[in-house]
Amino acid sequence: MIGRDAQRNNILAARMVADTVKTTLGPRGMDKMLVDSMGNITITNDGVTILEEMEIEHPAAKMLVEVAKTQEDAVGDGTTTAVVLAGKLLENAEKLLDQKIHSTVIAKGYNMAAEKSLAILQRISTKIGKDQQKLKSIAMTAMTGKSAETAKEKFADIIAKAVSQVMEQDERGVSIDLDNIKIEKRKGDGIEDTELIEGIVLDKEKVHSDMPSNVKNARIALLDIALEIKGPETDTKISISTPEQFQAFLDKEENMIKNMVEKVKKSGANVLFCQKGIDDIAQYYLTKAGIYSVRRIAKSDLEKLSRATGAKIISNLNELTANDLGKSAIVEEVKKGSEGMTYVRGCLNPKALTILIRGGTEHVIDEIERAIKDGLGDVAATLQDGKIVAGGGAIEIELARQLRKETNVKGREQLAIEQFADAIEAIPKILAENAGMDPIDVITELKLRHERNEVHAGLNLFENKIENTMAKGIIEPLKIKTQAIKSASEVAIMLLRIDDVIASGKPAPSRMPMGDEY
Numbered sequence: 001m002i003g004r005d006a007q008r009n010n011i012l013a014a015r016m017v018a019d020t021v022k023t024t025l026g027p028r029g030m031d032k033m034l035v036d037s038m039g040n041i042t043i044t045n046d047g048v049t050i051l052e053e054m055e056i057e058h059p060a061a062k063m064l065v066e067v068a069k070t071q072e073d074a075v076g077d078g079t080t081t082a083v084v085l086a087g088k089l090l091e092n093a094e095k096l097l098d099q100k101i102h103s104t105v106i107a108k109g110y111n112m113a114a115e116k117s118l119a120i121l122q123r124i125s126t127k128i129g130k131d132q133q134k135l136k137s138i139a140m141t142a143m144t145g146k147s148a149e150t151a152k153e154k155f156a157d158i159i160a161k162a163v164s165q166v167m168e169q170d171e172r173g174v175s176i177d178l179d180n181i182k183i184e185k186r187k188g189d190g191i192e193d194t195e196l197i198e199g200i201v202l203d204k205e206k207v208h209s210d211m212p213s214n215v216k217n218a219r220i221a222l223l224d225i226a227l228e229i230k231g232p233e234t235d236t237k238i239s240i241s242t243p244e245q246f247q248a249f250l251d252k253e254e255n256m257i258k259n260m261v262e263k264v265k266k267s268g269a270n271v272l273f274c275q276k277g278i279d280d281i282a283q284y285y286l287t288k289a290g291i292y293s294v295r296r297i298a299k300s301d302l303e304k305l306s307r308a309t310g311a312k313i314i315s316n317l318n319e320l321t322a323n324d325l326g327k328s329a330i331v332e333e334v335k336k337g338s339e340g341m342t343y344v345r346g347c348l349n350p351k352a353l354t355i356l357i358r359g360g361t362e363h364v365i366d367e368i369e370r371a372i373k374d375g376l377g378d379v380a381a382t383l384q385d386g387k388i389v390a391g392g393g394a395i396e397i398e399l400a401r402q403l404r405k406e407t408n409v410k411g412r413e414q415l416a417i418e419q420f421a422d423a424i425e426a427i428p429k430i431l432a433e434n435a436g437m438d439p440i441d442v443i444t445e446l447k448l449r450h451e452r453n454e455v456h457a458g459l460n461l462f463e464n465k466i467e468n469t470m471a472k473g474i475i476e477p478l479k480i481k482t483q484a485i486k487s488a489s490e491v492a493i494m495l496l497r498i499d500d501v502i503a504s505g506k507p508a509p510s511r512m513p514m515g516d517e518y
């Protein structure tokens, strides 16, 4: 397949990906039910989740999935927008190809349009600083229409508080590490019982009921090794022929474990978090020593605990000293229902936070987690540059309008710039379509209002009407839009430049434009 065929085939594949997620865009968008080969079900509205779970083989289609991932990594929201935009840019490029306009000309026009768009967006965005109310509005816009909708006021409050708390500011500006915010999920109760906790919450109870239920002035040891002799992974072969030998073996084993616990105790630790197992004998000695112990903690949680309490993660017990221990005001087991959770509060690092998500079923909790993460990403993006734009398609209409007005390139590139502007308008069009409104009427009306200088006129899909969305608090971070334009235009241009798909023989490294199927 060479030349036009290869190009058309790539465009078609990429467009199909965009078409799949299109119906999920916006507050009236639908959800997708994803079923994997094991029969596991995910119900979601989240662009990147849908695309990651889909089995996509075509190399060009895979590149569109990369657009969603880039968007997710850079902002944490706006994945559907970015993918839809990329699909639309390619669809419109095809119209130009039909008119015998060469793909390099289209690529050049798109490139100019993208650069211009970024400049226009900077200019027409609004500075808000750290206004908590606005931050809440941004979080709410992110969650509108998702499962989180019913409790979005409360979630928005949690999100705005959490992000503001982990924010750091110095001469170089604002930096936010969302890894400081741990998300823990627990089935049971309603989603409105979701809470923000200062400290780290683990969905684990202490290993033995006779251990203390709370430890004040906790001195915390973190281990990434097991407190047992033979893990299930290792298959130790021992030859025992007499009962005495067997007893000797057991004694030796017990002694080794006793020694291990002794080392923990000697360090001065009164709390132990272990990434691997803690066997019965170890539990016995730890209980005797009054050490609150939890086993099988995820590595990522161990790292969060390390950051929160200042503890060093230890792999060799001989190296454990008092200096390696972390600190917190209290470690306690909190019973919610029949199972307990471990709360580590008053940590050395006050930036350690946990959002504990509650909900009736796993599917609900997972989708709420995705919605909350969108909100966290959006609020963080806003605090980083302090700039927002009007949602509900307002910014897209204004951007397209200014782009058409400002660029007047002689030659055929101008046609590509106009198609670029049309592609941007696809966002409000799809928002309207998904809400059951007439897209043509809506776009016509929006354009008219913007011509009359109503720069924030957009779709308010709470009431299905056109109005000033900025004033209505339907607002989004500028970064969602700049990032979407960047990654969507990049991938469209890249695909337009390809005129041949060749089997390269050697497996390509991942994240390369050409997949390894060919």
Ligand code: ADP
Pocket: 024, 025, 026, 027, 029, 045, 046, 047, 077, 078, 079, 080, 081, 082, 141, 142, 144, 390, 391, 392, 393, 427, 431, 459, 460, 461, 462, 474, 476
């Ligand atoms: P994405 O994956 O791109 O974030 P979403 O499904 O979250 O996709 O939809 C985002 C779009 O929905 C944005 O264009 C945003 O402005 C719009 N939107 C959010 N809330 C509203 C609302 N209440 N009325 C109109 N549009 C809204």
Ligand code: MG
Pocket: 077, 078, 079, 142, 374
């Ligand atoms: Mg979103």
